[in-house]
Amino acid sequence: MTGNPCITPRRIAARYCALMALAAACLAACRPAATPTPVPVPTAEPTAAVTIHVAASWVTVKALPELVAQSTVIVVGRQVGVGGVFNAARMVSDHSQPDPQLYGVAQVYQLQVERYLKGSGPETLDYAQVEGYIEPYSGEPTLPTIEAAKSAWGEVPPVRAGVRYLFFLRPMGLGYLDDQHLTGTVCPSRFVLTDDDSYPETPWTWAGKFFPHRPPDELVAEVEQLVAAEQQQGQ
Amino acid sequence: MNRDGSIDIADAGRLGLHWDEYFDWDYYISELSSWPYCRWYYGGGPFSIYYHWGSNLQTPGSWWRVAFEQAVADWNSQPIKPSLIYHEQGAVRLNTYWAEDESAGRTSCTCQGGYTSACTSEGNIYHDPGSPDQYRAVAGHELGHSLSVSHISDQIIVLLGYNPDNSRYYVPQNGDRFYVNQKHP
Numbered sequence: 001m002t003g004n005p006c007i008t009p010r011r012i013a014a015r016y017c018a019l020m021a022l023a024a025a026c027l028a029a030c031r032p033a034a035t036p037t038p039v040p041v042p043t044a045e046p047t048a049a050v051t052i053h054v055a056a057s058w059v060t061v062k063a064l065p066e067l068v069a070q071s072t073v074i075v076v077g078r079q080v081g082v083g084g085v086f087n088a089a090r091m092v093s094d095h096s097q098p099d100p101q102l103y104g105v106a107q108v109y110q111l112q113v114e115r116y117l118k119g120s121g122p123e124t125l126d127y128a129q130v131e132g133y134i135e136p137y138s139g140e141p142t143l144p145t146i147e148a149a150k151s152a153w154g155e156v157p158p159v160r161a162g163v164r165y166l167f168f169l170r171p172m173g174l175g176y177l178d179d180q181h182l183t184g185t186v187c188p189s190r191f192v193l194t195d196d197d198s199y200p201e202t203p204w205t206w207a208g209k210f211f212p213h214r215p216p217d218e219l220v221a222e223v224e225q226l227v228a229a230e231q232q233q234g235q
Numbered sequence: 236m237n238r239d240g241s242i243d244i245a246d247a248g249r250l251g252l253h254w255d256e257y258f259d260w261d262y263y264i265s266e267l268s269s270w271p272y273c274r275w276y277y278g279g280g281p282f283s284i285y286y287h288w289g290s291n292l293q294t295p296g297s298w299w300r301v302a303f304e305q306a307v308a309d310w311n312s313q314p315i316k317p318s319l320i321y322h323e324q325g326a327v328r329l330n331t332y333w334a335e336d337e338s339a340g341r342t343s344c345t346c347q348g349g350y351t352s353a354c355t356s357e358g359n360i361y362h363d364p365g366s367p368d369q370y371r372a373v374a375g376h377e378l379g380h381s382l383s384v385s386h387i388s389d390q391i392i393v394l395l396g397y398n399p400d401n402s403r404y405y406v407p408q409n410g411d412r413f414y415v416n417q418k419h420p
Contacts (some may be wrong), residue, residue: 050347053273055386056338056377059362063397089334092291092360104334130336135343135355153344156336172335189335203337205388206397 031158054133054153058187058203062210068226071168071185073119075111076193076220079159080124083108085146086177088130096176103134103141105149109159111167117220118227126181128172131156155203159190166191166198166220191219247255250256274383274418275317282419284382288329289357302370303329306378309371309406316419319384324388327381328355329374335361335368342380349417354381365402372401379411382419 061067068074089104091097106128113123132149134141141149159165168189169182184190188200188207198216200207275284286307292300307319317328332341341364343356356377364370372394381396387396389401407415 047330050345050352052343052345054341054343055380056341057373059337059339059364071370088336092331092333093332099332099334100336102332104332106335130334130338133343135285183335184337189337211396227331 052152054109056153056155056168056203057067058146060187060207064115064211064222064227067168067185067188068118068223069129069230070170071118072171073117073121073169073182074117074223074227075125075167075169076115076164077111077113077125077167078119078164079109079161080112081110083110083126085141086128088128089133090176099143101136103137103149104130105132105134105146106181106183107131107150109156111159114164117166117223118230126169126179127169128158128181128183130157157201157203164193165201166193166216166223193220236412241347273344273349273351276350277316277419281316281318283320283321284317284327285325286319286327286329286381287325288321289328291331292329293358298330298370299342299360299368300375301367302358303356303378305371306374309375310378310382313380313407313412313415315412315415317415319378319398325350326353328353329378330357331360332357332360333361338362339364340377342377345381351383356381368405369401371397372405373409375405379407379415382415384411384414387414 010224028219030052061070085108086106087098087101087103088106089102091099107130108126108128111125111127111229113121132146132151132153134145134149137145167182168185170185171185173179187204188202188211191198191211193216196215197213199213200211265385275282288300292303294300295304311318336359338359340356340358342354342356345352356374356379358364358370358373364373373392376398384395387410391408391410392398392404393408393413394406395414396403398404
């Protein structure tokens with residue numbers, strides 16, 4: 001129905017107008033003499049929860065030689081433990097200090113190294129990746145806050161136990177961490193290795209376009225060749 | 236033909252199709268609704284979204300400041316309803332952060348009752364995107380999120396999705412405009 005309801009159709013309008021007049025009279029009689037209470041502005045869903053949505057863009061490489069060249073350490077390994085978290089977001093003006101507004105939830109994992117393809121190090125190493133952001137924050141975030149931040153972002157896949165990976169890594173910390181941690185170089189910084197397949201596991205949606213599925217031995221062999229070529233050039 | 240019904244650019248070229256003809260809009264519109272489900276409240280016509288500079292971008296001249304200024308101009312030159320206007324208390328904050336992860340930039344938006352109330356779009360100064368145009372591409376991508384568009388999951392070249400070369404594609408493309416207009420018709 002459009003227009004003034006008191007005009008058409010006439011019979012319904014007459015009843016409607018009479019009811020409205022009665023209601024208005026009742027309201028006027030019942031209303032206290034005090035100053036009228038402000039009427040809240042109606043919203044679509046006044047009780048709707050506030051939600052935070054986060055998305056990121058990624059630093060990527062589109063070829064294996066680039067990935068090998070940018071990585072300090074390349075290993076085949078598995079996740080054998082999940083550690084704590086720390087703030088990987090640092091003050092822009094002083095990286096030794098955490099960002100006072102932004103908490104980059106760097107999740108630590110322990111990796112059991114099967115083979116070093118580039119670089120060297122211990123049999124187990126600490127790997128960290130940012131899986132969410134909390135902003136603003138105060139003090140150390142609680143576990144529910146951390147989980148909520150990871151869930152809100154949801155783009156960075158956690159390192160799964162029992163899965164064999166090829167990791168492309170670089171050291172992180174630049175002095176603000178007590179212990180040596182490694183993190184992914186750029187996307188795609190790790191590949192899943194199964195018995196007969198390998199593929200990138202990364203938040204970068206289009207990684208598979210540049211790094212298609214291939215036999216795992218073939219992938220590892222190519223990385224070894226690229227590392228060997230790099231070492232020859234360095235000599 | 237891909238599993239989701241879309242067609243790669245190369246295949247479309249072989250079939251002589253214009254990109255509008257092979258893009259499965261309905262499929263991606265439903266995909267898009269997953270994030271962010273919010274949009275800016277507006278009355279149906281052209282409207283303004285106000286932005287301000289965050290603490291790290293107060294001074295003009297830095298690469299990220301210039302990149303965001305260019306990205307604002309890039310989006311404002313598009314045939315879309317929202318316009319980005321500076322206001323010191325604007326709901327969109329443009330800033331930088333420093334984090335040792337693989338992100339080039341990030342955007343977070345606060346939503347309530349289906350409407351966006353505030354967004355922060357930031358560039359990660361830990362990484363150097365490369366040329367000024369590549370900075371501009373990242374800034375434009377993040378600003379696109381602040382205009383209520385998620386990542387576009389398609390083979391078509393877009394600022395907010397598959398971009399094979401961000402030194403070449405650094406301004407909003409047809410698909411980017413389409414989704415902003417879907418969110419704010």
